[in-house]
Amino acid sequence: xxxxxxxxxxAAGASGGPGPVALDVVGMGKxxxxxxxxxxxxxxxxxxxxxxxxxxxxxxxxxGKTTLLRCIAGLMSPTVGEVxxxxxxxxxxxxGMAVVFQEYGRSLFPWLTVSQNVELPLKDKKxxxxxxRRELVAEALEAVGLAxxxxxxxxxxxxxxxxxxxxxxxxxxxxxxxxMDEPFAAVDAQTRADLEDLxxxxxxxxxxxxxxxxxxxxxxxxxxERVIILSSSPTVVLEDxxxxxxxxxxxxxxxxxxxxxxLRTHVYERIQEAKRGHRPAAAG
Amino acid sequence: xxxxxxxxxxxxxxxxxxxxVLVATWWFATAGSTSFYWPPLADIATAFTETWTGERxxxxxxxxxxxxxxxxxxxIVLGVAGGLxxxxxxxxxxxxxxxxxxLRAIPPPVLVPVIMLFxxxxxGMKVAVIASGCVWPVLLNTVEGVRGVDPVLRETARSYRxxxxxxxxxxxxxxASPQIMAGARQALAIxxxxxxxxxxxxxxxxxxxxIVQFQRSFAIPQMWSGVILLGLIGVALSLLFKLVERRVLxxxxxxxxxxxxx
Numbered sequence: 109x110x111x112x113x114x115x116x117x118x119a120a121g122a123s124g125g126p127g128p129v130a131l132d133v134v135g136m137g138k139x140x141x142x143x144x145x146x147x148x149x150x151x152x153x154x155x156x157x158x159x160x161x162x163x164x165x166x167x168x169x170x171x172g173k174t175t176l177l178r179c180i181a182g183l184m185s186p187t188v189g190e191v192x193x194x195x196x197x198x199x200x201x202x203x204g205m206a207v208v209f210q211e212y213g214r215s216l217f218p219w220l221t222v223s224q225n226v227e228l229p230l231k232d233k234k235x236x237x238x239x240x241r242r243e244l245v246a247e248a249l250e251a252v253g254l255a256x257x258x259x260x261x262x263x264x265x266x267x268x269x270x271x272x273x274x275x276x277x278x279x280x281x282x283x284x285x286x287x288m289d290e291p292f293a294a295v296d297a298q299t300r301a302d303l304e305d306l307x308x309x310x311x312x313x314x315x316x317x318x319x320x321x322x323x324x325x326x327x328x329x330x331x332x333e334r335v336i337i338l339s340s341s342p343t344v345v346l347e348d349x350x351x352x353x354x355x356x357x358x359x360x361x362x363x364x365x366x367x368x369x370x371l372r373t374h375v376y377e378r379i380q381e382a383k384r385g386h387r388p389a390a391a392g
Numbered sequence: 393x394x395x396x397x398x399x400x401x402x403x404x405x406x407x408x409x410x411x412x413v414l415v416a417t418w419w420f421a422t423a424g425s426t427s428f429y430w431p432p433l434a435d436i437a438t439a440f441t442e443t444w445t446g447e448r449x450x451x452x453x454x455x456x457x458x459x460x461x462x463x464x465x466x467x468i469v470l471g472v473a474g475g476l477x478x479x480x481x482x483x484x485x486x487x488x489x490x491x492x493x494x495l496r497a498i499p500p501p502v503l504v505p506v507i508m509l510f511x512x513x514x515x516g517m518k519v520a521v522i523a524s525g526c527v528w529p530v531l532l533n534t535v536e537g538v539r540g541v542d543p544v545l546r547e548t549a550r551s552y553r554x555x556x557x558x559x560x561x562x563x564x565x566x567x568a569s570p571q572i573m574a575g576a577r578q579a580l581a582i583x584x585x586x587x588x589x590x591x592x593x594x595x596x597x598x599x600x601x602x603i604v605q606f607q608r609s610f611a612i613p614q615m616w617s618g619v620i621l622l623g624l625i626g627v628a629l630s631l632l633f634k635l636v637e638r639r640v641l642x643x644x645x646x647x648x649x650x651x652x653x654x
């Protein structure tokens with residue numbers, strides 16, 4: 109019982125807190141008007157991400173996570189509400205955002221080498237000379253541990269390494285906000301742990317704002333400073349949980365801490381509720 | 393010898409076996425031939441070396457090849473440009489697909505008399521015939537290639553705001569290149585046929601013209617040697633094409649091999 113009350117309190121402090129906001133999602137909803145009946149995928153989402161925060165979004169499968177992400181990325185426009193990136197309404201893919209997709213194998217250009225893949229988005233970015241581009245590519249590949257693989261083609265690498273290339277590409281782009289769409293759902297468990305630590309360390313080093321969408325409850329608690337739990341579709345925010353684990357996280361010690369287990373159990377219970385169709389009273 | 397080298401030699405031997413057998417069969421079957429229409433291959437070989445000397449190559453072979461490459465180049469440029477446009481627009485596809493299917497179904501050789509009516513009987517006519525026949529496989533394959541670009545890759549390009557010319561060059565053209573090359577290979581075969589046919593109708597030089605001239609003047613060994621030369625040119629062109637393809641589609645073959653292994 110005590111666990112619950114502390115979590116509820118911390119959650120109240122997380123959303124709507126004062127201070128600058130990097131990414132603001134305001135009353136966002138999306139209804140697909142297909143043939144026949146319209147499908148309401150997302151009903152009403154409101155949350156804010158502060159600069160430099162690492163926020164995870166987790167929800168039951170089919171809860172509209174992908175719709176939310178595509179709206180934030182500007183790949184799709186919401187039916188109601190808006191997404192605001194650093195004070196500017198998103199109405200197309202914004203300049204200060206990079207997306208890492210789940211399907212790493214299909215989001216890298218197979219006819220370009222690893223270096224060329226990382227360099228490509230920089231070519232259309234204003235104010236970056238050739239020398240600086242080279243530098244950014246080298247730094248990004250170094251940061252993900254692929255400094256040696258620049259001349260190889262993506263399909264010559266393992267799945268985990270391919271996703272590292274996609275992460276390097278996003279990092280080299282120097283985004284204000286980094287969106288990650290279930291990036292590790294398709295890699296094996298060991299690679300996954302490595303990549304989770306990579307995301308934490310890059311986030312620490314670069315100070316970038318990260319929005320990480322996942323269906324993996326453990327992953328969301330391990331990675332995030334906050335976990336936003338979504339209801340099932342039509343989606344609303346169920347709870348905004350502050351993850352008050354020490355900043356220095358480790359696959360072994362963090363995951364065996366009592367607090368980790370508490371938070372994990374709490375998020376798990378809320379997801380189970382969401383699966384049974386529980387919704388906040390106001391959202392009906 | 394290394395394993396790879398022996399492998400190459402073995403494959404070359406396998407590839408050459410059947411041609412050697414066929415030529416030998418032809419050689420011995422016609423060795424004592426007295427038929428006017430089936431002269432001994434030895435006679436044809438002699439005619440070949442006598443007929444296709446430097447002068448004739450400059451006068452007949454070269455003009456043919458220039459027409460072929462010009463026509464093919466026009467077809468590929470138009471086909472790829474049109475394919476990019478049509479492949480990118482659902483509306484254009486809906487409007488243009490039925491008439492395109494009809495035009496493509498017309499056997500290209502029947503266009504020769506039609507095109508002669510307004511393009512005359514000069515080189516322009518022959519190039520127009522070759523281009524108009526070769527454009528369809530390139531166009532239709534490019535449309536398919538552009539339509540088939542992986543949606544995740546499209547979204548990636550969009551989210552990184554890849555724009556205009558770079559999007560066409562790095563995303564669409566490269567993604568469609570396997571289909572474009574397949575179309576170009578079909579176009580090459582059609583092009584050789586149209587080159588010969590257009591030269592048979594109305595011409596003063598060229599391979600098609602020369603072969604018909606030999607036939608009409610009953611120079612049968614020379615006629616056969618022209619047919620053999622056409623075959624050899626076809627083989628040479630397809631080898632050249634393979635070289636280009638290996639360069640352009642190296643990534644594609646590597647990707648496919650990696651996917652098969654996985």
